[in-house]
Amino acid sequence: MASILFLVIAAIGVAAALGTVLSRNLVRAGLYLVAFFFAVACLFVLLEAEFLAAIQVLVYIGAVAILLMFGIMLTRDTLGDDTTAIPIAWMVPGLFMGLCVFAVLVVGINNSIAPSGWSPWEGTTSRPSLAPRESEPAWIAERREAVNDMPRVIGVELMTRYVVAFEVAGLLLTAALVGAIALAHREDVEPRAPRATARAAETGPPPEAGEPVASSALS
Amino acid sequence: MNNDIPLNWFLYFAAASFAIGLVGVMLRRNAIAVLMAIEIILNAANVNLVAFWRYGPPAPGSGPLPGVILAILVITVAAAEVAVGIGLILLCYRRWRVADVDRYDTMSG
Numbered sequence: 132m133a134s135i136l137f138l139v140i141a142a143i144g145v146a147a148a149l150g151t152v153l154s155r156n157l158v159r160a161g162l163y164l165v166a167f168f169f170a171v172a173c174l175f176v177l178l179e180a181e182f183l184a185a186i187q188v189l190v191y192i193g194a195v196a197i198l199l200m201f202g203i204m205l206t207r208d209t210l211g212d213d214t215t216a217i218p219i220a221w222m223v224p225g226l227f228m229g230l231c232v233f234a235v236l237v238v239g240i241n242n243s244i245a246p247s248g249w250s251p252w253e254g255t256t257s258r259p260s261l262a263p264r265e266s267e268p269a270w271i272a273e274r275r276e277a278v279n280d281m282p283r284v285i286g287v288e289l290m291t292r293y294v295v296a297f298e299v300a301g302l303l304l305t306a307a308l309v310g311a312i313a314l315a316h317r318e319d320v321e322p323r324a325p326r327a328t329a330r331a332a333e334t335g336p337p338p339e340a341g342e343p344v345a346s347s348a349l350s
Numbered sequence: 351m352n353n354d355i356p357l358n359w360f361l362y363f364a365a366a367s368f369a370i371g372l373v374g375v376m377l378r379r380n381a382i383a384v385l386m387a388i389e390i391i392l393n394a395a396n397v398n399l400v401a402f403w404r405y406g407p408p409a410p411g412s413g414p415l416p417g418v419i420l421a422i423l424v425i426t427v428a429a430a431e432v433a434v435g436i437g438l439i440l441l442c443y444r445r446w447r448v449a450d451v452d453r454y455d456t457m458s459g
Contacts, residue, residue: 148370152378167393171396183400190425195429195432198433199386199389217377222377225376225377229369232369237365256356256357258405270407276414277418285418288419314441315441
């Protein structure tokens with residue numbers, strides 16, 4: 132039952148990813164990207180990481196996709212969308228390259244080499260059971276608590292074991308914020324030559340516009 | 351609990367998504383579309399991280415959920431990357447009046 136659900140979700144996800152990459156209309160590509168993010172969130176639910184699925188929906192669909200939509204809206208080429216079309220001459224080698232990369236990855240997945248002391252994971256067909264039972268190893272209990280109470284455990288872990296990574300992530304976000312503002316702020320520094328010339332062309336040459344002011348100031 | 355999804359299926363899905371995202375990065379000329387393809391690649395990595403976390407025994411001393419924490423950090427980095435990337439693309443669009451990565455060739459020798 133779960134495997135059928137997985138196959139459906141994975142098919143939707145792969146189709147949405149293909150649509151994102153191959154769609155000519157950028158707005159449609161963005162909507163396909165939302166579908167792909169949602170399929171990945173469903174896979175997180177299947178992997179019993181519901182809190183991560185919620186984060187995925189909130190951050191990716193709620194923030195990243197909307198930001199990309201704003202980017203599409205602000206950079207839409209009014210003269211035509213020829214930058215979004217993929218030439219046929221590129222399409223065939225590109226898809227061939229993608230198939231080759233996928234084939235290499237599949238070969239790597241099917242021929243995994245386990246580190247010494249570990250069982251190889253290529254034959255892993257079931258996840259470790261988290262049902263409470265007698266004489267279980269300590270990490271089973273730990274992980275059961277983490278799965279059942281994930282937001283609290285994630286908060287505790289971020290504040291204790293991964294506090295350095297947490298601080299670095301905060302620093303990165305601050306730097307990204309400052310950098311984005313610095314990039315966007317240059318608008319006011321740049322000279323607005325094209326717009327000024329366009330306005331001058333509309334209102335006529337500047338000396339004529341300046342003469343009445345000067346004459347009125349003299350009189 | 352459903353125990354009947356093999357681990358390899360998640361890895362196949364991640365590999366397919368990664369390959370598709372890589373094709374998108376290589377083929378698309380629009381800068382926003384390239385950013386979208388990069389997001390697909392990062393999501394494929396996240397699926398791998400969470401699948402390995404759930405299916406494997408933890409490394410000693412790694413805590414109850416190392417894969418999920420790493421996925422959250424990847425999501426953080428992706429969000430920051432998109433914010434800066436959109437700013438850069440808008441800046442380039444303002445200068446060249448086109449969102450085509452083939453035209454951004456100021457630094458080419």
